Amino acid sequence: xxxxxxxxSRMAVMLLVGMAVLPLSACQPGxxxxxxxxxxxxxxxxxxxxxxxxxxPVTTVPVATAPATGGTSAGRGVGGPGSLTVxxxxxxxxxxxxxxxxxxxxxxxxxxSASGVIHGYTVTATVRxxxxxxxxxxxxxxxxxxxxxxxxxxxxxxxxxxATITSSGGSLSFTGQTSAGRTLAGSIxxxxxx
Numbered sequence: 001x002x003x004x005x006x007x008x009s010r011m012a013v014m015l016l017v018g019m020a021v022l023p024l025s026a027c028q029p030g031x032x033x034x035x036x037x038x039x040x041x042x043x044x045x046x047x048x049x050x051x052x053x054x055x056x057p058v059t060t061v062p063v064a065t066a067p068a069t070g071g072t073s074a075g076r077g078v079g080g081p082g083s084l085t086v087x088x089x090x091x092x093x094x095x096x097x098x099x100x101x102x103x104x105x106x107x108x109x110x111x112x113s114a115s116g117v118i119h120g121y122t123v124t125a126t127v128r129x130x131x132x133x134x135x136x137x138x139x140x141x142x143x144x145x146x147x148x149x150x151x152x153x154x155x156x157x158x159x160x161x162x163a164t165i166t167s168s169g170g171s172l173s174f175t176g177q178t179s180a181g182r183t184l185a186g187s188i189x190x191x192x193x194x
Contacts, residue, residue, distance in 0.1 A: 079153050081168070082193035084114045086123050088146050088186035090175075091154060094121045102169070104192035106132060110165060116189055121148045125188050127163055127172065142174050144184065156184045168192060 005119030037169035082102050088094040107112045115124040119131035131139045147153025156176030163172040171189035176182055 041047055070121075081191055083191045084116050084123070084125070085189045086118055086125075086186065087188075088121075088123070088184070090185040091178070091179070091182045092151060094118055094119075094123070094146060095188075098123075102170070102190050102193050104190075108132060110138070110169065112190055114191070121146050122153075123153070125190070127170065129163060129165070132165075135166050139163075140172060142172060142188075144174060144176075144186070146184070154178050154182060154184045 031125035071159065080099075082166065083099050084102060085095065085097045085098060096118035098116055098118050100116035104115040108131065110127070110129040112125070112127040115122065117123070122145075124143075124145045127138045127140050128142075129138045132138065141158045142161055142162055143155070143157045143159070143164075145155035146152050147155075154172070154179055159174050161172050161174045163170050169191040171187065173187040175183060175184075175185040
């Protein structure tokens with residue numbers, strides 16, 4: 001009898017540990033949740049002579065990911081109002097995300113302006129669009145600079161590109177020559193501050 005009780009106790013403990021560890025997998029990069037919280041999970045183990053019931057509260061938190069940017073591999077972050085995601089591919093490699101003030105002035109023209117520090121590099125981006133009339137794809141000019149205390153700065157001004165603008169931000173890719181003749185290339189996506 002003692003052996004069965006010990007076996008059931010071990011099984012109940014393993015179930016409780018499994019239930020406690022399973023929600024942690026949602027914290028792994030790329031994991032997605034349905035966005036609903038589970039208030040309690042009930043597990044019941046039974047045998048012919050008795051049953052053990054354990055109730056453990058389990059809470060899940062949705063994991064937000066940055067929106068895809070037209071096939072580019074920009075860095076990942078939490079996104080949301082006031083965020084900048086950058087992937088610089090030349091002449092240096094800097095990829096990441098920063099929560100920062102992102103100014104988006106709309107009207108007949110669209111002007112985005114943001115600056116932040118990503119992996120020790122200060123990145124500044126300004127996007128200008130003429131004849132703006134709502135979400136869509138537009139010809140744009142972009143000014144981008146990136147540099148750190150030991151590398152750069154690298155900057156391009158008024159580079160012609162195509163920007164995709166949404167109701168909350170936008171994205172684009174660019175390639176241009178710096179004043180020193182180096183190629184500065186990459187992609188940016190942004191979410192306007194509230």
